[in-house]
Amino acid sequence: MPIATPLTELLGIRHPILSAPMDTIAGSRLTRAVSEAGGFGILGGGYGDRARLQAEAAELKGFAPFGIGFITWSLAKQPELLDIALDAGPQAVMLSFGDPAPFAPQIKASGARLICQVQNEDMAKQALDAGAEILIAQGTEAGGHGASRTTVDIVPAIADLAAGRVPVVAAGGIADGRGLAAMMMLGASGVLVGTRFYASVEANGAAGAKERIRNADGNDTVRGVVPDWSRKLFWPAPFTARTLVNDHIKTWTGREIELMQRADEVSKDYAAAKMAGNFEIAAVFAGEAVGLIHDIPPAAEIVERIASEAEQLLAGQRNSTTAAQDQFLPSPGGGGSLRM
Numbered sequence: 001m002p003i004a005t006p007l008t009e010l011l012g013i014r015h016p017i018l019s020a021p022m023d024t025i026a027g028s029r030l031t032r033a034v035s036e037a038g039g040f041g042i043l044g045g046g047y048g049d050r051a052r053l054q055a056e057a058a059e060l061k062g063f064a065p066f067g068i069g070f071i072t073w074s075l076a077k078q079p080e081l082l083d084i085a086l087d088a089g090p091q092a093v094m095l096s097f098g099d100p101a102p103f104a105p106q107i108k109a110s111g112a113r114l115i116c117q118v119q120n121e122d123m124a125k126q127a128l129d130a131g132a133e134i135l136i137a138q139g140t141e142a143g144g145h146g147a148s149r150t151t152v153d154i155v156p157a158i159a160d161l162a163a164g165r166v167p168v169v170a171a172g173g174i175a176d177g178r179g180l181a182a183m184m185m186l187g188a189s190g191v192l193v194g195t196r197f198y199a200s201v202e203a204n205g206a207a208g209a210k211e212r213i214r215n216a217d218g219n220d221t222v223r224g225v226v227p228d229w230s231r232k233l234f235w236p237a238p239f240t241a242r243t244l245v246n247d248h249i250k251t252w253t254g255r256e257i258e259l260m261q262r263a264d265e266v267s268k269d270y271a272a273a274k275m276a277g278n279f280e281i282a283a284v285f286a287g288e289a290v291g292l293i294h295d296i297p298p299a300a301e302i303v304e305r306i307a308s309e310a311e312q313l314l315a316g317q318r319n320s321t322t323a324a325q326d327q328f329l330p331s332p333g334g335g336g337s338l339r340m
């Protein structure tokens with residue numbers, strides 16, 4: 001029985017699973033595949049490559065449902081990109097990393113839902129004041145940019161703050177049905193999943209990057225500034241990026257001031273490595289959930305697996321993956337309803 005939550009109701013979706021707007025990795029193909037499987041796909045608006053956004057958004061025009069996500073501080077430099085996004089008719093626009101207020105009225109006037117990803121209570125209050133209709137509480141386990149609070153801490157804190165006014169979605173470290181079920185126990189209405197969808201057939205990532213995610217374990221990621229500073233990209237505090245550890249990160253971690261001083265030279269090498277698919281220099285943005293990822297299936301299979309495993313766990317069926325889990329199953333006989 002599908003899990004019905006305020007999130008599934010608001011977005012009109014079958015499963016409470018959103019795919020993250022992972023910059024260029026989350027193109028229209030992944031977005032479409034996730035939505036067709038009953039989740040909610042969100043196209044990555046990334047850093048504002050206008051031609052790319054136009055092409056990807058055009059692929060989704062007339063399709064439903066889908067969202068488009070922007071890095072808010074980057075959108076502020078090219079606010080006209082929002083027009084391109086809204087012209088494609090998304091059911092939601094997701095804003096992360098910055099004040100959503102300047103963009104909220106235009107998004108809401110278009111009829112799209114405003115989703116805001118936040119990393120602490122002040123950001124959540126700012127988003128609610130701006131009119132956010134869905135809050136994503138992102139923990140530090142997340143792949144890509146984020147801050148320092150853990151998912152298990154930030155999700156219930158934001159759920160308490162939202163107090164039922166808007167659905168809260170958990171992000172950071174979720175790659176299977178155990179994660180979805182656990183987040184629902186913490187007060188979330190669903191999950192936003194990035195890294196797990198990176199290692200899918202439809203994600204735009206290079207095959208070599210996907211293989212690295214598949215082969216990595218939870219010890220193999222680190223959060224820091226080296227990948228950004230190596231491409232002369234200076235994010236505002238408190239945001240840093242979680243990536244797989246590679247030779248380049250090992251070389252420069254602890255030497256960030258020198259990296260800044262040599263940014264011209266390093267960024268040239270970094271860009272060349274990225275072009276060449278050399279992931280010992282170029283970073284693979286990925287979260288701690290890499291340890292839970294062992295294959296590169298179609299996105300629809302990922303949606304189906306997460307949904308069905310969570311459904312079984314929440315229904316109290318003792319047929320899931322580990323014995324340890326069984327110790328914590330809710331007692332069966334809750335009336336058969338999965339409404340959360």
Ligand SMILES: Cc1cc2nc3c(=O)[nH]c(=O)nc-3n(C[C@H](O)[C@H](O)[C@H](O)COP(=O)(O)O)c2cc1C
Binds near residue numbers: 142288
């Ligand atoms: C490769 C990659 C790129 C990302 N790029 C963006 C982005 O452009 N905008 C954004 O809001 N979040 C971005 N994120 C963060 C996601 O929105 C989300 O918080 C995160 O993926 C959730 O954690 P998980 O990776 O453990 O599932 C990115 C994440 C990854 C893995």
